[in-house]
Every structure is written in structure tokens, then in C-alpha cells.
Amino acid sequence: xxxxxxxxxxFCKAIPxxxxxxGFREPQTFSMEEGKKVSHEEAAKSLNLPQPIKYxxxxxxxxxxxxxxxxxxxxxxxxxxxxxxRRINFSHxxxxxxxxxxxxxxxxxxxxxxxxxxxxxxxxELEPTEEHYTYVDHVVKKIEEVIKSDRPPIVNKDKxxxxxxxxxxxxxxxxx
Ligand code: SF4
Numbered sequence: 001x002x003x004x005x006x007x008x009x010x011f012c013k014a015i016p017x018x019x020x021x022x023g024f025r026e027p028q029t030f031s032m033e034e035g036k037k038v039s040h041e042e043a044a045k046s047l048n049l050p051q052p053i054k055y056x057x058x059x060x061x062x063x064x065x066x067x068x069x070x071x072x073x074x075x076x077x078x079x080x081x082x083x084x085x086r087r088i089n090f091s092h093x094x095x096x097x098x099x100x101x102x103x104x105x106x107x108x109x110x111x112x113x114x115x116x117x118x119x120x121x122x123x124x125e126l127e128p129t130e131e132h133y134t135y136v137d138h139v140v141k142k143i144e145e146v147i148k149s150d151r152p153p154i155v156n157k158d159k160x161x162x163x164x165x166x167x168x169x170x171x172x173x174x175x176x
Contacts, residue, residue: 001143003066003103006136007096009143012163013153014171020147026164038084040070043117049078061106064140068100076110086119094124095139101128102136 001016008015018024040055049072058067070080079100081093093116101114105128116124126132146153152171160172 001063001065001140001147003064003096003099005143006064006099006139007092009139009146010092010095012155012159012165013142013146014155014169015165016143016146017149017152018165018169021149021152022168022170024165024168038082040080040082043080043082043120044070044072046120047078047080047115047117047122049080050074059103059107061103062140063144064099064103064136066100066103068104071104071108073112076112077104077108079104079111079114081114081116083116083118083123086121086123090116090118090123094126095136097124097126098128098132099136099139101126102133105133 005016005019008019044053044055049070051072052074053070053072055070056067057071059065068079069082070078072078072080079097081097081100083093087093097114097116101111104111111128114126114128115122152169155171157172160166160169163169163172166172
């Protein structure tokens with residue numbers, strides 16, 4: 001399971017089910033491709049992060065894995081998720097950030113700060129706590145339950161109009 005699954009689960013619980021049970025993955029969009037060109041070096045400079053600074057650090061703890069965009073510090077760490085574009089609704093990115101902090105906490109050591117950096121600005125800054133890590137543990141278990149089930153979870157369909165999966169989703173009532 002990836003950190004991205006944690007983010008998608010918070011957008012809609014049906015997405016991990018579509019990914020793992022139906023085997024359908026969201027196609028790469030132009031904005032996703034463009035988003036990969038964002039400079040982590042420029043973000044690190046702008047945030048004045050402590051040394052040493054590492055990029056694309058891939059970590060695993062139990063069933064969860066993911067690659068942290070920027071990891072700064074030696075004994076205690078700052079974790080940065082760097083996005084090219086600012087989104088109107090980015091609440092699900094909060095959980096992605098918490099999941100990256102969780103991986104660092106369990107693999108390397110204490111996380112002082114976790115920062116969501118969007119379009120060259122700090123969109124969110126957290127000081128991760130044990131409650132955050134316990135919550136991530138809980139969500140990982142919930143996602144495991146979802147992807148073990150033969151049926152998609154019951155979800156709120158408010159976001160279907162904005163969802164990339166609406167054409168394949170067995171839950172949505174979206175019609176063309
Ligand atoms: S189409 Fe609706 S129900 Fe299906 S994954 Fe997207 S938000 Fe969830």
C-alpha cells in the first residue's frame with residue numbers, strides 16, 4: 001500500500017477498492033506530468049531547510065511505503081511534500097503528509113515539522129504527534145479492510161462530479 005492510497009482514501013474510500021480490486025489506475029494527466037517537473041531544490045532553498053537535505057527518499061514501514069519529496073535534518077527531520085499547483089480543496093493532502101511523517105518517524109527518527117509546499121508557498125505546516133501516527137495506523141487498517149472486500153465501500157457521493165474515476169466507478173450515480 002502506498003502513501004498515495006492514504007491520500008486517495010481521504011478523497012473517497014472507493015478509490016483504493018477501484019485500484020486494487022478492479023485493477024484500474026488513474027491515467028497520467030497533463031497536469032500530473034507537469035507536476036513532476038517541480039524543483040525540489042528550489043523549494044528547499046526557499047524554505048531554508050536544515051542540512052543535510054535529501055530528495056525522493058523512499059521508505060517502508062509494515063505494509064505502507066512511499067517516497068518523501070524532501071527530507072531535511074540529521075537527528076530530527078523536516079518532511080516536505082512539494083506540489084506544483086495550488087488546489088482549491090487540498091484537505092486529503094494533509095493525510096498524505098501525515099503518512100510521510102509516519103514513515104520517517106518509524107524508519108529514521110523524530111519528525112519536527114511536516115510541510116505541504118504548493119506553488120512555491122507553504123499551504124500547511126504540521127508538528128506531527130503520536131495521535132497523528134496512531135491515526136495513520138488506523139487508516140492503513142481501514143484501507144486493508146476495503147481492499148479485502150468483494151464489494152466497494154459505502155461512500156458519500158458529493159465528490160463524484162470532480163472525480164477522475166467516475167467513468168469506471170461502480171458506486172457513483174454519475175451519468176453522461
Ligand atoms: S466517482 Fe464518486 S464514489 Fe466513485 S470513486 Fe469517485 S468520488 Fe468516489
